Amino acid sequence: MQLDDLYRRVIMDHYKNPRNRGTLDNESVTINLNNPTCGDRIALQLQIEDGKVIDAKFSGEGCSISLSSASMMTQVVKGKTYEQALELAERFSALMKGEEVEFEELEDIEALSGVNKFPARIKCATLSWNALRKGIEQQQQS
Numbered sequence: 001m002q003l004d005d006l007y008r009r010v011i012m013d014h015y016k017n018p019r020n021r022g023t024l025d026n027e028s029v030t031i032n033l034n035n036p037t038c039g040d041r042i043a044l045q046l047q048i049e050d051g052k053v054i055d056a057k058f059s060g061e062g063c064s065i066s067l068s069s070a071s072m073m074t075q076v077v078k079g080k081t082y083e084q085a086l087e088l089a090e091r092f093s094a095l096m097k098g099e100e101v102e103f104e105e106l107e108d109i110e111a112l113s114g115v116n117k118f119p120a121r122i123k124c125a126t127l128s129w130n131a132l133r134k135g136i137e138q139q140q141q142s
């Protein structure tokens with residue numbers, strides 16, 4: 001099996017069976033972001049306690065890249081401190097720049113590495129991560 005096929009399978013699995021899709025009952029923050037060039041819309045909810053992301057869910061609609069990325073991001077961010085979550089977001093940005101980055105906790109994320117060859121799709125992949133950054137920034141200011 002080629003790596004591209006494996007990556008495509010991982011992405012389609014998260015797209016068809018999204019993890020953490022839905023809404024939280026006791027969210028600390030909700031961030032709505034969209035990506036007009038593709039039509040992706042996401043609402044990310046985070047439950048935050050003592051500077052830690054306790055829970056995360058997302059809703060919205062969009063392409064397979066944006067929704068699978070949101071599924072993976074919400075999976076890996078749970079239990080992370082602000083610093084750890086922002087560090088993961090930085091690592092994802094590096095992945096989108098074509099750098100070799102490993103995600104030990106959730107290797108599925110590495111399936112999105114091929115997106116860096118398609119500049120128009122990078123915004124799809126980073127949408128949920130940008131929502132995460134924004135949510136944490138809002139919490140840090142409040």
Ligand code: ZN
Binds near residue numbers: 038039040
């Ligand atoms: Zn998209």
